[in-house]
Structure formats: structure tokens, C-alpha cells
Amino acid sequence: MSDGLNERIAPDIAPGDEGEGNVGRRVLGYVAGLGLAILLTATSFFIAGTNLVWQPSIPVAIIVLAIAQMGVHLVFFLHITTGPDNTNNVMALAFGVLIVILVIGGSLWIMSHLNQNMMPMGEIMQMQR
């Protein structure tokens, strides 16, 4: 066996817990998160109502900004990080994200194909008369 077994391994961190740090630094972390979140939110609201940007890019930009802001919230507010003591939390998050992507992407994909391939509802109603 390797020497690793005899080393004292740092205990894991619960989601939402930060490691060590004094109060000032922790408050500063939340202030940084709040600042970034406000910046991203303001950008998305600005982009949604402006004519300055190429119009077809707006939905993509809003989605990208939303994902970025979720990342900011996860790191600065929920303290889900890539540190070695946080692996379990990140793995659970990754599984959750996988299911979310499957559910949303799968539904949109299947329903758009159904829409294309199915007879319009009006005609079905006509045939049932």
C-alpha cells in the first residue's frame, strides 16, 4: 500500500460550508459574489431590452449569462468548489446537471419532432367528426 494511508486526510466539507477563514474574509466572499451576480443580472436585463446587439444573438446571450450567474451562485454562495474536500458535492451536482439536461433537452427534442411529424390538431378533429 502507498504511504497515503498513513497521512492524515483532511475531512470533507459539507455543501454550504467554507473552510477556515475569519469573518471579514467570508463577508468579502459574499460581497464579491453579490457584485458579480448584480453585474450579470444587469447585463442580461440590458441585453433583453436593447437594439444595440445583433438581435438573433440575444437569446443565446441571455442563456449564457444565466448559466454564468448560476456558476457564481454555486461558488460564492453555496461554496461548491473544485477543492479535493468537495469532490462528493461536485459529483452529486454533476449527476443533477446530467438529469436536468436529459429532461429539458430530451423533452424539447422529442416534442419538436412530434410537432413536425404529427398531423395538425385541427385536421384530427375534422376526421373524428
Added chain:
Amino acid sequence: MAHSAMAVDPHNLRTFDMEQNGHVGPPPKRIVTGYGFWIFLLSDMVMFACFFAAYAVLVGQTAGGPAGAELFDLQNVAIETGCLLLSSFTCGLASIAASARAKLPFQLAMAITCLLGLVFLALELKEFSGLVARGAGPSRSAFLSAFFTLVGCHGLHVGAGILWLLTMMAQVIAKGFRADIQRRIMCFALFWHALDIIWVAVFSVVYLLGAGA
């Protein structure tokens, strides 16, 4: 001797004791509780993903009724977003105060969080009642059913969160910062921050994309 020790501890769990030989034992209760609650939150997000999928599929099915662009008031949504974002921040301050065992800052930060949450709920209820009064209630079209289900479900979560918040304030007054109360405060903070994450998806996908389309 060895045999009886085997019977008491058949899987040799005793040797997994950090103090004895540096092995990592079962994690502290705070980590187990937090991890379990984190998994609950992820399953909650999966539930919201289902509502989001239903909304995205039904967003065009207005049945001749009003679409999002005519209904949504982005200024109202911006104020709601600001309230929830600030409340997430003050909730973070409350959890710092809890770990520092500072009672007055904790109660103050929780009270501000509660107030911002109530303002958010009031604005959302005002929006909903306005929509229903205009004949754009959940029974008007598939789009509006999906809209009220998704946004209303988030609103219900915020309402439940406010009840939990008041419970935590009362428990800290009555019982102080005991270890079990600290765990509950941690779970509440996780819950509140997760609600803010879901709101980010709501205002982006429902309101901003809906108002632009």
C-alpha cells in the same frame, strides 16, 4: 479475546478512527446532514427542470390568447430579482453570524432576509392577480398553465422558505446556537441560495426570453 472482539465489531469499523491511527472515520454529522440536504436540493432542481421542460414545450401554445411579450412587466421582474439577490446575500451574512455565534447580527440579517422575501412574494402575488384579472389566468391557455405552474411553484418554495426562516429565528432565541440548530441553519441557507439559482433560470428563460420573443 480476538474472537469476542470480532463479534462486537465484525467489519472492523473501530479501526477507522482518526484519533487512533490517522484513518478517516465516518464523517461528522454536519457533513452527512449537509450532503443529504444537498442531494434533496438537486432532486428539487430536477423537479423544476421538468416544469421548465413543460414550459419550453408549451410556450408557443397560446390558444389565441396573450403571449408572454404582452403580459410580462420587466420592471416588476427586475425589482423581484433584486429582492431575491439581496436576500441571498443577507442570508449568507446570517450564516456567517451563526458560525460566529453572534445572536444580534444573526437575527438582524435573518429579519432583512425575511423582509426581502416577503416583498418578492407580494410582488409576485400582485403580478398573478393582475394576470388573472386581465383574463390571463392559468386556465386561459397551455402556455399560461405552464407559466403559473413553474413560477407559482418557485413562489411556493419561497413561501415555505420564509416559514422555515421564522422557525430558525425562533429556535435560535429559544435554544441558542446548539449543534443541531447550526445544522438546520446551514440547510436553510442552502435552500435559500438554491431558490435564488432557480429564480435566475426563471427570470432568464421565462421573462427575458418571453418578453423578447
